[in-house]
Amino acid sequence: MTILRRTSHRHRLVLAGPAVALSLVLAACGGGGDDDKGTSAGAGSAPACKPSDGPVQLTFSTWVPGMEEVVKLWNADNPDIQVKVNSVPAGNAGTYQNFTNALKAGTAPDLGQVEYDSLPNFRLQEGLTDISGCPGIAEAEQKFVPWTWSQVDFNGSGGVYAIPQDTGPMALYYRKDIFDKLGLAAPTTWEEYAAAAKTIHDADPSQYITFFSQTDPNWYTGLYWQAGAQLFTNDGDAIGVDIEGNPAVEKVNDYWQGLIDDDLVAGNLQGFSEELYKAWNTGKVVSWVSAAWGYSTIRDNAPDTAGKWAVAPMPQWDAGGTAAGNWGGSSTAVLAGSDHPAEAAQFALWLNTDPEALALENKLGGLYPSSVDGLDIEALQQGVDFYGGQTIFDVFKQASAGVDPSFTWGPTMTDTYAALKDGIVGALSGNGTLDDATKDAQAKTVASLEAQSVPVAD
């Protein structure tokens, strides 16, 4: 024992010197490192954005399937601006965290896929480059569906922080064969949808009309969006948070809480999981309220059900309405620290407006373009075999028109979503309700904004 004591004592002495020195060095790094990378300097004149001399190499992180093929088109035509694609997991599945870390470390890719709901979050972290001064950007606005442009220029508050890529107007995917067999028409209202849920579950207790995903708070937010909820306001001076007690939120909560309580939706299937795909394939889950890009998710993961699905407009709160929610949709952002913002912006603009690129993105990646001309590309006018030849994009075009363009995201959406996800765990397991979830989301969002020293309106 005495030996042990003595040796450990010596170790301590040996370590103390360098440890102190090292922590001082690190302290110096920590204090000064964050000050001078201000690329998102707020409103005012557009920052200079000059093209580079000579050949340029860009890196682009995205999770859209098939993006390598699209980028091949660009690389063939632009020998001086070569783009390298990194295929990464979906943003909330880890890529945003990696972006955040890489931005801090100064090793972020030149371009990254960022969903609209996460743009404010990255802007708050000074992770986006204001590209409004880059060639071609000033004229780009009219090329995009207006609400998508307001996502990237923050409702015209100064600066342009990304190029819109795709949108996720929502509709109802459903197993037409099963609905037909049970004598059900596509539900046009949420009331009809709940009635159909009961018919389906009564016919076969192992069968559910849909599942309630715990991992997709942005899906659930899309349902709020349709119901007319404004979760956030931004008057330029402060962010208002209106989640708890918002009548539209409570309406949606009550509805889904009812379905959960009556065991009319599957509560144990996680979104985008093998279990879900098996349930689709075997007809245990027979509809999905989802975004336009979801057409390829079902197509690619439930191949046994080809030809049996159809798409109908999202069920309405008021009979005869046309409101639709939006789930996801991404932008292509030039991340802070890129050495070639002009070229990166040029590539991003091409990627999201070139008809050939858009057609390929739709075919391989299921993207529904944000570009106005993109909505007229041939691929979107044709019937889709997997959906029994239905021209499904007509439905999404109509949905797109029904999306409330004024919906605003909070600047710390990751924390809002995390709180919602955690609350949904409680609601699905009977240890709470969806109203508890939104109450918690309100409190945690406000706390998170305050921690970021963002002014919060009362």
Place this chain on the structure above:
Amino acid sequence: MAQTIPIRTAEDPVLDDEGGGTGTRRRRRRTPGRGSTPASAPWLFLLPFGLPFLLFYVAPVAYALWRSLFKIERTGGIYGKPTEVFAGLDQYRLVFQNDDFISSVLRVLGFGLVQIPIMLLLALGLALLLDSTVARFKALFRISFFVPYAIPGVVGALIWGFIYSPGLSPIVDLLGKAGLEPEFLSARWILWSIANVVTWTYTGYNMLIIYSALQAIPQEIYEAAKMDGASNWRIARHVKIPSVAPALVLTGVFSIIGTLQLFTEPIVFSKIATTITTTYTPNMVVLSAGQNNYNYAAAISVTLALSTFVLSFAFLKITQRKAEM
């Protein structure tokens, strides 16, 4: 530490028995100024361990500690310029007000109270079986008990996730045909499903540590016990188990540390189960906080590291006191 002890005792075992006098003499010889070679030698020997230890252990901890003392202040409105300002222990105050963090700690503590004793009892039992004179194919069994530890944590968790999953698992299917409806991933069972995976992974590893301790017991003691008429059971109970008590303490400390760090299994299961929050374990709380607030995440990390240290140390002290009694 481990290197110096055997060298000294092997070199001159009598010295330590003689105690104080020789000890001081040896120490004096090492003080700087009396010949530079002996003074720098230990530093050199320390280098392969010391340098990575400093760079990858001490430095990150020091950095986290430093960052945890700051907070963000923003000037110029919503998207204004952020600066980090010194905030003292502000972040720590928030950590102790964070209900999610506290319940995650309580959750893993409850987990540990049940899982660690079960795992260590299993490990001890397996080690005793392997060590018994009647055991056959010892090498084969030793390896097969140890194999789960050699499988990367994520892969192990994925396999178990598949086994637990109601829609995919052949085992759940079979149990269903037998009239049982196990819900391994339900809110009620998920923690214990995780405990099962952890037990599966680490029992063999702990068994190996205990087994090595058993191997170190001199055969003479067994012979003496046998001559006194002790049965195999009594030998195990009164000779073997007391002799491996230090190994059990060691595995106990490792397990406490491991439990507080629980991360891989719940993260993997959260992709398939709807019952795991983003703040399920303390490490997940850190990850979640790190999305928007590095300073806060650093404060949680430091708090977690300190509580792990305190808990392990308390466990050591308690078990030592017991041993002395």
